[in-house]
Amino acid sequence: MLNSKNCLKSLFVVLFVAFSLNVKAQESSPLTLWYKQPAADVWTDALPIGNGRLGAMIFGNVENELIQLNEHTVWSGGPNRNDNPDALASLPEVRRLIFEGKQKEAEQLAAKTIQSKKSHGQKFQPVGDLKIAFEGHGTFTDYRRELDISQAISKVSYVVDGVTYTREAIASFADNVIAIHLTASKPGKISFIASMATPQPNATIALNAEKELTISGTTTDHEGVKGQVKFKSIAKVKNQGGEISSSENSIEVKNANEATIYISIATNFNNYLDLTGDENARAQAFMAKGSTKSFADLLKTNRVDYQKYFDRVSLNLGETEASKLPTDERLKGFREGDDPQLVTLYYQYGRYLLISSSQPGGQPANLQGIWNQQMSPPWDSKYTININAQMNYWPAEKTNLAELHEPFLKMVSEMAEAGEETARVMYGARGWMAHHNTDIWRITGPVDAIFWGIWSGGGAWTSQHLWDHFQYNGDMDYLKSIYPILKGAAMFYVDFLVEHPENKWLVVNPGTSPENAPAAHDGSSLDAGTTMDNQLVFDAFSAVIQASEMLDKDQTFADSLRAMRDRLPPMQIGRHGQLQEWLDDIDDPNDHHRHISHLYGLFPSNQISPLRTPELYSASKNTLIQRGDVSTGWSMGWKVNWWARMLDGNHAYKLIQNQLSPVGSNRGGGGSYNNLFDAHPPFQIDGNFGCTSGITEMLVQSANGEIHLLPALPDVWKEGSITGIRAKGGFEVVELKWKDGKIEKAVIKSTIGGNLRLRVPNTLDLEKGKGLKVASGENPNPFYQVPVTADPIVSPEAEIIPADLSDMKLFDIKTTKGEVITLVAGK
Numbered sequence: 001m002l003n004s005k006n007c008l009k010s011l012f013v014v015l016f017v018a019f020s021l022n023v024k025a026q027e028s029s030p031l032t033l034w035y036k037q038p039a040a041d042v043w044t045d046a047l048p049i050g051n052g053r054l055g056a057m058i059f060g061n062v063e064n065e066l067i068q069l070n071e072h073t074v075w076s077g078g079p080n081r082n083d084n085p086d087a088l089a090s091l092p093e094v095r096r097l098i099f100e101g102k103q104k105e106a107e108q109l110a111a112k113t114i115q116s117k118k119s120h121g122q123k124f125q126p127v128g129d130l131k132i133a134f135e136g137h138g139t140f141t142d143y144r145r146e147l148d149i150s151q152a153i154s155k156v157s158y159v160v161d162g163v164t165y166t167r168e169a170i171a172s173f174a175d176n177v178i179a180i181h182l183t184a185s186k187p188g189k190i191s192f193i194a195s196m197a198t199p200q201p202n203a204t205i206a207l208n209a210e211k212e213l214t215i216s217g218t219t220t221d222h223e224g225v226k227g228q229v230k231f232k233s234i235a236k237v238k239n240q241g242g243e244i245s246s247s248e249n250s251i252e253v254k255n256a257n258e259a260t261i262y263i264s265i266a267t268n269f270n271n272y273l274d275l276t277g278d279e280n281a282r283a284q285a286f287m288a289k290g291s292t293k294s295f296a297d298l299l300k301t302n303r304v305d306y307q308k309y310f311d312r313v314s315l316n317l318g319e320t321e322a323s324k325l326p327t328d329e330r331l332k333g334f335r336e337g338d339d340p341q342l343v344t345l346y347y348q349y350g351r352y353l354l355i356s357s358s359q360p361g362g363q364p365a366n367l368q369g370i371w372n373q374q375m376s377p378p379w380d381s382k383y384t385i386n387i388n389a390q391m392n393y394w395p396a397e398k399t400n401l402a403e404l405h406e407p408f409l410k411m412v413s414e415m416a417e418a419g420e421e422t423a424r425v426m427y428g429a430r431g432w433m434a435h436h437n438t439d440i441w442r443i444t445g446p447v448d449a450i451f452w453g454i455w456s457g458g459g460a461w462t463s464q465h466l467w468d469h470f471q472y473n474g475d476m477d478y479l480k481s482i483y484p485i486l487k488g489a490a491m492f493y494v495d496f497l498v499e500h501p502e503n504k505w506l507v508v509n510p511g512t513s514p515e516n517a518p519a520a521h522d523g524s525s526l527d528a529g530t531t532m533d534n535q536l537v538f539d540a541f542s543a544v545i546q547a548s549e550m551l552d553k554d555q556t557f558a559d560s561l562r563a564m565r566d567r568l569p570p571m572q573i574g575r576h577g578q579l580q581e582w583l584d585d586i587d588d589p590n591d592h593h594r595h596i597s598h599l600y601g602l603f604p605s606n607q608i609s610p611l612r613t614p615e616l617y618s619a620s621k622n623t624l625i626q627r628g629d630v631s632t633g634w635s636m637g638w639k640v641n642w643w644a645r646m647l648d649g650n651h652a653y654k655l656i657q658n659q660l661s662p663v664g665s666n667r668g669g670g671g672s673y674n675n676l677f678d679a680h681p682p683f684q685i686d687g688n689f690g691c692t693s694g695i696t697e698m699l700v701q702s703a704n705g706e707i708h709l710l711p712a713l714p715d716v717w718k719e720g721s722i723t724g725i726r727a728k729g730g731f732e733v734v735e736l737k738w739k740d741g742k743i744e745k746a747v748i749k750s751t752i753g754g755n756l757r758l759r760v761p762n763t764l765d766l767e768k769g770k771g772l773k774v775a776s777g778e779n780p781n782p783f784y785q786v787p788v789t790a791d792p793i794v795s796p797e798a799e800i801i802p803a804d805l806s807d808m809k810l811f812d813i814k815t816t817k818g819e820v821i822t823l824v825a826g827k
Contacts, residue, residue, distance in 0.1 A: 033149070362407050378684075514595050773811060
């Protein structure tokens, strides 16, 4: 038997070795956000962790650590509808006024009869805070705070009186707990007091019979809707060595060797119509399961669960000395410096945030993902579906996170259920629709002022995500399951479109171009046949037409949609050479509005392309130049995607430089907070996801009837590689490597077979030396059928400048299911 002195000596050795390895790992991980100072009380300096259900912001404060907590279903209110039945009777008059050019009068009438008179959406709310007080830690050295996104772990370390203290935090995917592990480089040095707080007014904090800290409460009422979400949070402390005691509202640990704090949170939410769950039993079950495991075991499992998603994609754009600096210092110097690895970090941070805030079976990532400290957050942290919620999921398919698309796709199916009544009651239409905003209760009526709220394209746009998901995976059973939702979105427009009295086009009336208004309309946003509305209807009809062909059903209905699609207004190019936002040529070239919604047809849709529609390409480019680069954060993210689709990598990179600038440094908004959260300002997470999507679009696109490799490579990324990117039709770009703007190697896997059409910047050969077949005609692959965009109407004053496409090669390769194609630079 070993004596206690030898045991203590062995323990010291183990702890020292473990600590040394830990420090080495901290210094060597390139995918790490790190800082030399705590977040103090700045929420956008804190670092996010999450498992799709639970979110936590880790502040890293030394004496008084703060960990702010969220749970995905903690929302104000309860099941409700917000339709306005007065809309139907007033609709003919609203339409008449708009057609007569009396938009302001139409808006005033619509505000009385169409705008919701009930809830304008409920609020995503915080659960509370875990506070950990460390007495005597006011004077410290060697501080480091980090978030390793390659392993999904937050760490804080510092030295007090020769002892190195380390805190690690994870949000466990498998066990549904947040776990915080506290260690020191010497035994017996872990002492702290843990307590909980909450901003929720209808909540109580107590110590239960098991000596666990609890928060029990019900969310608040809002806009006449009673708060009905019951929530329970439990915090349990397990120590090794030392003493543990508890009081009425705190737990104290003294002189322990280490300690782990476990947090579980649950609610009574089952779905948007059902709140019969038992929050107490759920929280207790999560705690009973999670707290039986050591932090090391939780970490091991969590690393596997997380990395099965994260490790699918890698990006290498090179590295410079700047990558050794703290993240906040890198952010300050990026625009004028040389730090390509920060782009890689930001790119993968977007994927990290999506993995952490959107998991199958949970709620979709909202306007702030899953992280929010305010009882009344900006825009209620809802789902704004005239761009922002969709942007959250732009990276999902292409960056190999398709499973994480599921919460959003589920929300669309639930909106389709709720939106049938909205379509019928408000507009006398079949099918389903949604306006510009929804929440956890899946409201589909018009919220906020009619200027924003009357937009009716929420169903058309969100349903495209279902179609997109199918186009990437090619699963015919899935297509069968979503077809009724696609058909319903199209059916709404079958009944809602009306004939324009002058040119006989079929138009959406009332419609808007989201959140913008031309001066010619006296400040009113209402109009008929806006360009974005026309593009959305085109996509809604086209998806059903293609789906009916692939499923061999509903041919008569599909034919009727073809006839109606042919009567939609064509896009128009105005006197300033711009893509017109409205039917009339009334765009102001000095308009720098953040929304450029009529470029939906360029991205995420594919109705506009420099390859297929040169006139519309020219007009879109003019529009982007006239609107300018600087804007709010999410708008910058969208612009990265647009410039990538314009095949202009240098301009796309300029937007990335604007995005990776400290908040406040761009005139007009945008930029990033120190924790790399996107700044509208304030914080909106969509810009993070939008920029990750845009960087992907710069390197790989599959929107124009082909896979386009390196379509928008900026000059600064002279060499690099990316792996694991998915393309439509079941293709995966297993590896893409380039140097001096030319592809050196490309490896592409075909998971379902079919023709592989490649557009590349240089000649490629098959690895075994066999030449490639030059492509011609239409791509026979059904997943690469692109509906034909109607020729635009062009103002005689417009100057058309097509893109230079001279340096591109186009090849066809027949593939079979499971085949891997390896291509190398041709000689």
